[in-house]
Amino acid sequence: MTPTVSELLLGNFIALMEPPPPEALGDFMAGKVAVTGMIAMLAAQEAERGAEARLWENAAIRDLLTQGGAAIPDDAATETDFSIGGLDRVNASLRRALIALHTAVEETGDRTLDHAILRFYVKSADMRRLDMPPMPGT
Amino acid sequence: MSLQDQLEAYLTRTGGKPARVHDLYRIPGGASRETYKFDIEVDGARRGMILRRDPTGSLIDTDRRVEFLAFRSFFDKGLPVPEALALEEEGAELERPFFIMGRIDGGKAQSPFTLPPYGEHAATIGEQFFSHLGKIAAADPASLPISEAAPSPALDACWSKELDYWEGVIDEDEEHPQMIVRAAIRRLRRNPPPPAQKLSVVHGDYRTGNFMHDGNGKIIALLDWEMAHIGDPLEDLGWAIEPLWSYREADRVSGMVPREKAIALWEAASGLSVDPAAFAWWELFASVKGAAIWISSAKEYRAGGMKDPVLGLSGWYTARRQDEILAGVLAKLEGLA
Numbered sequence: 001m002t003p004t005v006s007e008l009l010l011g012n013f014i015a016l017m018e019p020p021p022p023e024a025l026g027d028f029m030a031g032k033v034a035v036t037g038m039i040a041m042l043a044a045q046e047a048e049r050g051a052e053a054r055l056w057e058n059a060a061i062r063d064l065l066t067q068g069g070a071a072i073p074d075d076a077a078t079e080t081d082f083s084i085g086g087l088d089r090v091n092a093s094l095r096r097a098l099i100a101l102h103t104a105v106e107e108t109g110d111r112t113l114d115h116a117i118l119r120f121y122v123k124s125a126d127m128r129r130l131d132m133p134p135m136p137g138t
Numbered sequence: 139m140s141l142q143d144q145l146e147a148y149l150t151r152t153g154g155k156p157a158r159v160h161d162l163y164r165i166p167g168g169a170s171r172e173t174y175k176f177d178i179e180v181d182g183a184r185r186g187m188i189l190r191r192d193p194t195g196s197l198i199d200t201d202r203r204v205e206f207l208a209f210r211s212f213f214d215k216g217l218p219v220p221e222a223l224a225l226e227e228e229g230a231e232l233e234r235p236f237f238i239m240g241r242i243d244g245g246k247a248q249s250p251f252t253l254p255p256y257g258e259h260a261a262t263i264g265e266q267f268f269s270h271l272g273k274i275a276a277a278d279p280a281s282l283p284i285s286e287a288a289p290s291p292a293l294d295a296c297w298s299k300e301l302d303y304w305e306g307v308i309d310e311d312e313e314h315p316q317m318i319v320r321a322a323i324r325r326l327r328r329n330p331p332p333p334a335q336k337l338s339v340v341h342g343d344y345r346t347g348n349f350m351h352d353g354n355g356k357i358i359a360l361l362d363w364e365m366a367h368i369g370d371p372l373e374d375l376g377w378a379i380e381p382l383w384s385y386r387e388a389d390r391v392s393g394m395v396p397r398e399k400a401i402a403l404w405e406a407a408s409g410l411s412v413d414p415a416a417f418a419w420w421e422l423f424a425s426v427k428g429a430a431i432w433i434s435s436a437k438e439y440r441a442g443g444m445k446d447p448v449l450g451l452s453g454w455y456t457a458r459r460q461d462e463i464l465a466g467v468l469a470k471l472e473g474l475a
Contacts, residue, residue, distance in 0.1 A: 002454050002457055003440070003450050007444055008444075011447060015447045021140070028165055095315035096315050099317050106328075119474060121321065121469070125461040126462065134252065
């Protein structure tokens with residue numbers, strides 16, 4: 001999994017708590033603080049939208065698997081754990097099944113389903129998008 | 139012993155004269171190695187230096203000797219490249235491998251997150267940026283120091299060498315199934331590019347943020363050669379034009395010049411041509427390589443105890459942005475955009 005919000009916020013704490021050596025003060029420390037700030041700002045977006053994006057993606061993959069005649073993995077038939085970690089576990093299982101389906105679709109030349117999967121990728125990436133506002137230049 | 143003490147001990151031993159280190163500071167950037175600036179004083183004379191030391195954890199694993207020799211390959215060759223001075227692959231007094239190079243002062247590297255990136259100097263910087271890259275592509279790697287450490291692939295194997303490597307990184311470091319980059323890799327393998335028109339030194343990370351400019355429109359240092367290798371010259375151009383570095387601008391690449399202008403500048407400086415079909419392959423490859431780096435950084439973030447926020451941001455925000463780009467390119471290639 002990519003780092004979760006809880007890992008990133010815990011990481012921010014760890015990064016700022018550890019006393020830096022004297023040579024890592026100044027610009028380096030300022031840069032480090034700026035990055036932890038960016039993470040906190042983006043984490044607010046993920047906290048707001050992360051569960052919705054995962055639930056949508058899991059449902060969309062189930063639809064594609066059904067459309068392609070592929071089995072939905074037993075451990076991903078439905079969500080029972082609605083934490084981000086729980087949703088990610090189901091998502092991982094579904095994504096593995098989708099990768100196998102897409103590979104088979106490419107080999108058989110089913111362009112209709114291939115294009116449906118490619119459109120899903122665009123939508124999935126957009127649902128998980130994090131918006132970084134422009135930072136002021138120096 | 140502090141890093142300053144270690145550095146003074148090393149410089150005194152290797153220089154044969156007492157050396158003092160002043161104003162030692164770690165600087166941001168160069169995420170694959172720890173980067174420090176300092177002044178060395180010997181016999182009352184001071185000189186600005188940069189230390190690049192291997193970290194305990196890193197965004198990417200790279201060969202420091204190749205990086206060192208890449209700097210040597212282009213120093214004093216008409217390009218703004220710092221002078222590489224000393225390499226210690228066993229670490230010596232500093233305990234971890236490192237190298238030292240001369241420092242170029244008076245400039246700044248642009249953050250990928252600040253806007254506007256280059257202001258009124260965007261076009262001027264863009265002309266130099268893509269012309270310098272063309273000059274790197276034009277050089278014969280066999281005549282340069284980098285060929286001592288970097289293998290030279292066959293012309294028709296440049297693409298597979300790079301794709302095999304970065305797919306291997308994903309195989310090793312992927313912690314959550316990455317469906318979009320896997321689709322891109324399959325597409326690249328189904329549609330290989332033609333052989334490279336020549337072998338070139340590939341900088342490997344030639345992009346905004348990895349050079350310094352003086353604030354008045356002049357590029358004064360080309361940096362961060364840690365992913366340098368020998369390969370297809372189109373690889374660097376594809377990476378430099380990768381939308382990730384374009385500040386979400388649709389009409390300029392790297393926040394500098396229009397895409398067609400960038401390619402024309404590169405062609406004029408390199409004497410090479412950009413075959414659209416071959417370049418389309420290398421552009422998609424650039425996004426796959428980016429995804430591999432961000433996947434790797436996510437794994438390293440966890441492995442390193444979540445202490446480095448740059449690795450966390452790269453493995454999360456940048457990975458998501460790269461997915462957006464990859465998904466868009468895959469759709470566009472099928473006429474779905």
